[in-house]
Amino acid sequence: MLKTKPILLVLLFFTFTLNGAPEFDLYFINKTMRVDYFHTGTAATEHFSLDRIYQEGEWPGNRINLIDTLDLGKYILRVYDLRTNVLIYSRGYSTIFDEWQTTHEAKQGTFQTFHETVRFPFPKNRVKIALAVRDRHNHFVEKYTKTIDPASRFVNLEQKKYPFKTQKFIDNGKPENKVDIVILGDGYKKNEIEKFHKDVKRYTNILFVTQPFKDRKSDFNIWLVDVESQDSGIDEPRENKWRHTALGASYNSFDSPRYVLTLANKELRDIAALVPYDQIYILINSPRYGGGGIFNLYSISFTGSEPRLPEWWSEYVFVHEFGHAFGGLADEYYTSNVSYDEFYPAGVEPWEPNITRLADKDKPKWSLLITPGTPVPTPWPKAKYDSLGVNLRQHKRDTPEYIRIEKQMKEILNNSANKYGVGCYEGAGYASTDIYRPSLDCRMFSKSLVEFCPVCQKAINKVITLYTR
Numbered sequence: 053m054l055k056t057k058p059i060l061l062v063l064l065f066f067t068f069t070l071n072g073a074p075e076f077d078l079y080f081i082n083k084t085m086r087v088d089y090f091h092t093g094t095a096a097t098e099h100f101s102l103d104r105i106y107q108e109g110e111w112p113g114n115r116i117n118l119i120d121t122l123d124l125g126k127y128i129l130r131v132y133d134l135r136t137n138v139l140i141y142s143r144g145y146s147t148i149f150d151e152w153q154t155t156h157e158a159k160q161g162t163f164q165t166f167h168e169t170v171r172f173p174f175p176k177n178r179v180k181i182a183l184a185v186r187d188r189h190n191h192f193v194e195k196y197t198k199t200i201d202p203a204s205r206f207v208n209l210e211q212k213k214y215p216f217k218t219q220k221f222i223d224n225g226k227p228e229n230k231v232d233i234v235i236l237g238d239g240y241k242k243n244e245i246e247k248f249h250k251d252v253k254r255y256t257n258i259l260f261v262t263q264p265f266k267d268r269k270s271d272f273n274i275w276l277v278d279v280e281s282q283d284s285g286i287d288e289p290r291e292n293k294w295r296h297t298a299l300g301a302s303y304n305s306f307d308s309p310r311y312v313l314t315l316a317n318k319e320l321r322d323i324a325a326l327v328p329y330d331q332i333y334i335l336i337n338s339p340r341y342g343g344g345g346i347f348n349l350y351s352i353s354f355t356g357s358e359p360r361l362p363e364w365w366s367e368y369v370f371v372h373e374f375g376h377a378f379g380g381l382a383d384e385y386y387t388s389n390v391s392y393d394e395f396y397p398a399g400v401e402p403w404e405p406n407i408t409r410l411a412d413k414d415k416p417k418w419s420l421l422i423t424p425g426t427p428v429p430t431p432w433p434k435a436k437y438d439s440l441g442v443n444l445r446q447h448k449r450d451t452p453e454y455i456r457i458e459k460q461m462k463e464i465l466n467n468s469a470n471k472y473g474v475g476c477y478e479g480a481g482y483a484s485t486d487i488y489r490p491s492l493d494c495r496m497f498s499k500s501l502v503e504f505c506p507v508c509q510k511a512i513n514k515v516i517t518l519y520t521r
């Protein structure tokens with residue numbers, strides 16, 4: 053036995069590190085491979101087709117945690133070494149396409165196409181990439197595979213250049229051990245770049261006074277690209293206002309008044325790649341309420357405030373959207389209008405860590421954080437809260453009446469919070485019944501500067517650790 057031990061150890065070190073992760077240097081060089089593709093379909097169908105493959109700059113991600121252990125996201129990218137069929141990289145993510153699938157139009161059979169990107173460390177040898185989507189039982193089903201020879205002429209090596217200045221705004225060390233957020237502005241003209249810098253300062257300050265980001269600030273780098281747009285502000289289709297901006301952000305995504313997204317993925321990815329990044333944050337130069345955040349795609353938020361509306365609304369949105377895009381968190385609220393038809397199908401457990409269908413009342417998925425003795429489901433003055441919510445929807449967002457009702461709703465959350473801590477509170481994920489959230493209130497629930505609930509904080513901490521340890 054003693055004689056064979058050194059050989060075994062050598063073999064282990066040859067392909068895997070001690071924690072079972074693939075050895076970075078064996079499979080990858082310090083560059084990024086980017087695969088762009090088109091994702092097309094209806095609610096019931098989906099098709100993938102390759103666009104282009106690129107080599108980008110240094111690999112910004114962790115070199116130890118190459119395999120994703122978090123089980124977040126609707127999709128997963130898996131990269132296999134072709135010769136040995138060993139899984140050498142994986143990462144969960146979500147897409148605008150999977151939100152499209154929940155719209156009424158998509159359910160009617162209308163097709164739409166979205167441009168998407170996956171990135172992974174640049175392989176030394178030929179690889180097979182596989183894209184898989186969750187089925188109703190949360191098992192990943194492979195939908196697309198592609199063999200890539202990194203040395204082939206089908207990998208585009210051109211270096212794209214833009215006249216935009218870049219800087220490392222918060223520097224806590226090498227990208228491989230940090231969460232690298234690139235912040236890009238959209239709708240800032242050349243003479244508004246100073247405002248972009250002010251906005252960056254304001255909103256990153258807010259992020260890093262919010263837990264768990266406050267305690268883990270040293271795990272983050274912030275990079276800026278001073279993106280200049282031709283016009284000031286972004287598209288507002290419902291107002292018939294159109295602007296030519298560098299990143300193509302627009303209000304009224306899926307025709308929802310305050311949902312902001314960009315569909316210009318190629319431009320966005322080209323510009324973001326000017327710096328090493330794990331996460332993209334787009335600040336829009338517009339005071340109109342709105343934002344969006346999709347897991348491992350990007351976060352987007354408005355800046356400033358409209359007259360008569362509270363200043364802190366944009367601060368709430370900035371951190372809330374990052375909860376989606378970085379933490380894979382679901383919306384815990386359910387009283388607002390959204391464009392989705394049954395976003396979370398009945399009988400299917402959402403993959404997000406902070407909402408549940410509660411199929412097993414004895415063992416909710418965050419049961420470790422529930423104080424013993426807390427009833428599940430956990431009682432709260434839901435009927436009163438809901439009737440105020442119905443009333444709220446009768447009023448426009450910027451009226452005194454709206455703000456007054458919203459305040460009454462907040463009082464309910466504050467008053468009854470004294471009774472139970474983490475439990476299972478009915479009403480979450482755009483549904484009033486049969487979906488549960490962990491706490492009475494949370495940054496993913498009410499429009500307020502309230503902290504993330506303990507379940508959301510734990511989930512965010514796990515993601516930070518995946519990038520940094």
Ligand SMILES: [Zn+2]
Pocket residue numbers: 384406490491493494495496497504505506507508
């Ligand atoms: Zn929460």
